[in-house]
Amino acid sequence: MIDAHVALMMLGIFILLVFLGFPVAFTLMALGIGFGYYAYFDAGRMWRSFNRLAEDSETLTSVITWFEGAFNNRIFDLFINQTYTVMSNEVLTAVPLFLFMGYIVERANIVNRLFSTLNIAARNIPGSLGVAALITCALFATATGIVGAVVTLMGMLALPAMLKARYNKSFASGIICAGGTLGILIPPSIMLIVYAAASGVSIVRLYAGALLPGLTLVGLYLLYVMGRAMLQPKAAPRPTSDEVPEVPLPKVLWMLATSFFPLAFLILSVLGSILFGLATPTEAASIG
Template sequence: MTDPVLGMIMLGSFIFVILLGFPVAFTLTAMGLGFGYLGLGTRVFDLLVQRTYAVMANDVLISVPLFIFMGYVIERANILDRLFRALQMASGGLPGSLAIATLATCALFATATGIVGAVVTLMGLLAFPAMLRAGYDPKLAAGVTCAGGCLGILIPPSIMLILYGATAGESVVRLYAAAFLPGVGLAFLYMLYVLILATLKPGMAPRLPPEERTTPVGQILLALATSFIPLAVLIGMVLGAILFGLATPSEAAAMGAAGSVLLALLYRSLTFTKLKESVFLTARTTAMVCWLFIGAYIFTSVFGWLGGHHVVEEAVKALDLSPMMFLLLAQVIIFLLGWPLEWTEIVLIFVPIFLPLLGTFEIDPILFGVIVALNLQTSFLTPPVAMAAYYLKGVAPPHVKLSEIFLGCLPFVGIVIFAMAMLYIFPEIATWLPSYLYDNVGGPGQELSVPEGGFTVDEEPALPAFN
């Protein structure tokens, strides 16, 4: 049996075993070592040590636990409740105001956490029952909660973009800049859809009672000043420091983690128990991410050394595709993989298969990463995996069926596909901001760098490319 054939058998076996429900990280490691031993002999054990050390020594991944800790602290600081109430009062006069306030809260909270499960669960406990009590159609309320909670995959500081940057050897700073406008734009499209639907079909999203739509301006401003503004300032400081080159993502994440603790202290909601829970959850989530990364790194390295990448590359070249057709093919495959698999498996296992082909088709890896992040919104919203739907079902009232949640998510999947089409037609939506900040002579990103020399915004350390 030739090595490339062994590599393709390994890839097919992985998909089969994952569908059986085995743990992903250890499955990746075991299959990488097993097939690597068949094809490479005892050298695969040297590979295990080398790749594990490479992952643990990668400075880019330092930001992962810091951003996760920042999110868990903010989650436990009872900020979300204040923020939702304030945005609800501010949008009270709009059709579908509760849904719009939910999406706005999700977008801002996703920027602060990047943890999809936490945002969907919290909004499922807070906003979803409020929409049901107001007479909203359960499918619309479910779709709004799930779609809004998934924005953390795309909107910086996205953990997914950090992992993609480390996998592809691309600057996380540029990825954040490229994803900012598409992320905000997707949130705006969600709100526009709700506004139009609530206007055309008011029965699906009834207006609030008059007494709840006539809150005094002073009360609204006070509510925003004590909820929206502090969180927005913290997020602005973190993202601004990254985008303008004042700090690396790791340094900005450390600043955000410290700021989240300070914010929790100011709200008088930080207790030793909550702090201990945040540290424990951060350690658990980080360990999961790192072991996934190690397993994926070993698996893809063995797959590449067995010649699997060359098989895929030759097969794609034989199709004689244009760059646009290749992008469409890659995204259709990723979209279909999102049905049975989670985004971590897709990013760490299947995206690296496409990376060597980007140079052949002259596709910007930054643009490709943003399109993948946009596409992965669907992996949380489409069955049978659809983790956002399961998160919501876990906290929803018993009478809300899982099928209703799935149906409510479908229109938002359509909006994601429309947003991807817009990004294909107008790639400048993603490429303009990083180009303006870092490519123009005298631009903001060119003037500012980390003090004490040697590490600018374009010099993020990256993992070695897969061979």
């Protein structure tokens, strides 16, 4: 069996186990150990251990020798070494800290209030719900750094609101999916942290290089949503006064001050401390 066949088999088993409901982390670990055992299998090395089994008469020694023969494979040494290497990597320590920061932002109900406030503030803009959803996705993606959390939360929060406002289904779904993927690019992206740890590239340089393209992508998404809302009004109807009430400007500014600016200040503080060299990503994640 060639390597390509083994890789395809591994991918197929992974997809099957995930669809059956097995946890992704344990599925990946089991597949890695199982196929790694196959890749590093050395029959001569194993049988040398089993040959000693025939020479031993004591039961306990025989059991130990049998286990030594069955597990006499390099994959177990690599498993232990790689586990220690990942756990002792200072750059990767930032990953759970950024995830914890995003979890706190989610549980603090900031995202819900932010989406509602932006929806009211942008009610006179074409595609106001889509614009509010995209900005919320961008800010929440920046706070979490991962795609799944953003798509899941905004799918439950913004998608029903857009469908209730008679938005085109594919248009509304595309807004959520496109906004959720911004978490891969806009710092502090978890993917960039993992890539920096694997490739040895400076995470600060990766963040500096990804910030402007990420913001540019947000701007292009917003232009597309507003442009399509103007060209195809049925795809993104304007909200009525019953759906989104008219709110005085001072109250809108106060709502923004209590929902938008705290999250923006948190993000700018974390990113600013990293980009200006005031703190490492791990230290900035701890502060956040």
